[in-house]
Amino acid sequence: xxxxxxxxxxxxxxxxxxxxxxxxxxxxxxxxxxxxxxxxxxxxxxxxxxxxxxxxxxxxxxxxxxxxxxxxxxxxxxxxxxxxxxxxxxxxxxxxxxxxxxxxxxxxxxxxxxxxxxxxxxxxxxxxxxxxxxxxxxxxxxxxxxxxxxxxxxxxxxxxxxxxxxxxxxxxxxxxxxxxxxxxxxxxxxxxxxxxxxxxxxxxxxxxxxxxxxxxxx
Numbered sequence: 600x601x602x603x604x605x606x607x608x609x610x611x612x613x614x615x616x617x618x619x620x621x622x623x624x625x626x627x628x629x630x631x632x633x634x635x636x637x638x639x640x641x642x643x644x645x646x647x648x649x650x651x652x653x654x655x656x657x658x659x660x661x662x663x664x665x666x667x668x669x670x671x672x673x674x675x676x677x678x679x680x681x682x683x684x685x686x687x688x689x690x691x692x693x694x695x696x697x698x699x700x701x702x703x704x705x706x707x708x709x710x711x712x713x714x715x716x717x718x719x720x721x722x723x724x725x726x727x728x729x730x731x732x733x734x735x736x737x738x739x740x741x742x743x744x745x746x747x748x749x750x751x752x753x754x755x756x757x758x759x760x761x762x763x764x765x766x767x768x769x770x771x772x773x774x775x776x777x778x779x780x781x782x783x784x785x786x787x788x789x790x791x792x793x794x795x796x797x798x799x800x801x802x803x804x805x806x807x808x809x810x811x812x813x814x815x816x817x
């Protein structure tokens with residue numbers, strides 16, 4: 600995947616809570632899945648992705664905003680016990696999995712957990728997220744407002760980069776599909792020609808045998 604909800608921090612050193620609050624793995628630990636990647640590719644390259652059903656937008660604790668019923672929800676109002684426990688070996692989840700309920704930065708793809716991984720499941724514990732600390736240091740962020748502006752800018756830039764790469768992926772996939780169709784068509788043509796040739800040989804053999812029987816009967 601081009602876009603990750605968390606970019607390659609070091610492997611979490613804290614154990615995952617058994618209630619599924621945090622993950623003990625990173626996106627790179629999730630096995631590559633062609634069907635999932637193609638699904639994300641189709642969403643990112645579709646002009647109708649923004650029209651797909653969007654999940655609840657999570658209002659984090661440092662944001663002063665009133666929730667809108669069926670549209671947004673404060674993080675503090677989400678009970679941990681209501682979040683699904685998703686083992687690593689079941690990831691990535693289908694993009695239309697019913698456990699995906701929370702909006703992500705990518706229109707058309709929801710998350711199973713607030714701030715969780717795009718592939719499904721929770722994210723790592725904030726105390727383990729070295730990328731976040733690196734991000735704040737690299738961009739010299741000193742306030743909540745600056746953090747929000749920078750995150751929004753980086754998300755938009757990475758989303759556009761992901762779209763470009765997925766457009767290239769889709770073109771390559773369509774080219775491969777065309778080649779596969781051509782190969783199948785050639786294979787079917789060759790198979791038909793072999794059948795016709797075998798039938799012609801069989802008829803020639805029958806004519807030859809018929810002539811030989813006539814010679815014997817004279």
